[in-house]
Amino acid sequence: MPPIPTRAITIIGFVILVAAIFALEILARRPGSRIPTVGQWLGYLMRPKLGRFLILLGWWWIGWHYFAR
Amino acid sequence: MARDGTPAPRDRPSSWASRLPWARRPVHPVLAAAIGAGLAAYAWVAGSAAPFSRGAFLAVLIPAAVIALIACIRPPQRIPPPERLDVLGTSYWLIVLTAFFEWEASAYKDNSWPWHPSFTDLINPLMGPHVIKSAAILVWILAGWALVRR
Numbered sequence: 001m002p003p004i005p006t007r008a009i010t011i012i013g014f015v016i017l018v019a020a021i022f023a024l025e026i027l028a029r030r031p032g033s034r035i036p037t038v039g040q041w042l043g044y045l046m047r048p049k050l051g052r053f054l055i056l057l058g059w060w061w062i063g064w065h066y067f068a069r
Numbered sequence: 070m071a072r073d074g075t076p077a078p079r080d081r082p083s084s085w086a087s088r089l090p091w092a093r094r095p096v097h098p099v100l101a102a103a104i105g106a107g108l109a110a111y112a113w114v115a116g117s118a119a120p121f122s123r124g125a126f127l128a129v130l131i132p133a134a135v136i137a138l139i140a141c142i143r144p145p146q147r148i149p150p151p152e153r154l155d156v157l158g159t160s161y162w163l164i165v166l167t168a169f170f171e172w173e174a175s176a177y178k179d180n181s182w183p184w185h186p187s188f189t190d191l192i193n194p195l196m197g198p199h200v201i202k203s204a205a206i207l208v209w210i211l212a213g214w215a216l217v218r219r
Binding site for chain 2: 005006007010011013014017018020021024028033034035036039040041042043044046047055056059060062063064065066067068069
């Protein structure tokens with residue numbers, strides 16, 4: 001059996017982690033779930049003005065990073 | 070309290086944001102459709118900008134400026150955040166997000182594309198088709214609006 005190339009391992013790792021993010025969001029939306037949704041923990045982090053500023057800055061950075069570069 | 074039994078304005082439980090005239094007004098469907106079409110058109114034009122160009126920079130700067138302006142001048146009614154988060158439930162998010170950033174950081178540190186590509190290296194080729202990039206820009210703008218409402 002040929003060894004799995006490093007590139008494939010890296011991609012599999014990202015796929016697993018992105019799938020885990022979606023799985024957590026689905027689990028969080030079940031009634032009575034203790035897991036917060038993305039919107040809930042982001043809202044919690046955005047309660048102070050500094051948190052609000054940093055989260056919105058992060059949102060802008062994502063746009064700049066992926067669409068302007 | 071007023072004489073007719075209705076509570077005086079100062080007696081009503083309300084925040085300053087909820088007293089704004091536009092805060093609770095539902096958006097007319099035609100207006101919502103027009104805004105959606107405008108955003109889609111903007112995303113289509115923004116998606117055609119060449120990377121590292123002034124147009125591409127402005128394409129991401131303008132939505133951020135508009136959203137920041139709306140957040141400061143005419144904030145929409147915010148979705149109340151939770152008072153507290155469950156520690157165990159939040160720890161699942163922390164574990165997954167930490168693992169993601171660690172995986173990304175190791176790829177960034179190794180700088181060994183194509184053997185150990187970063188998440189950006191994997192996403193960028195997917196953004197090649199104009200329609201995909203435009204759709205991603207539209208999702209990004211809508212995510213920004215959703216964040217302002219939080």
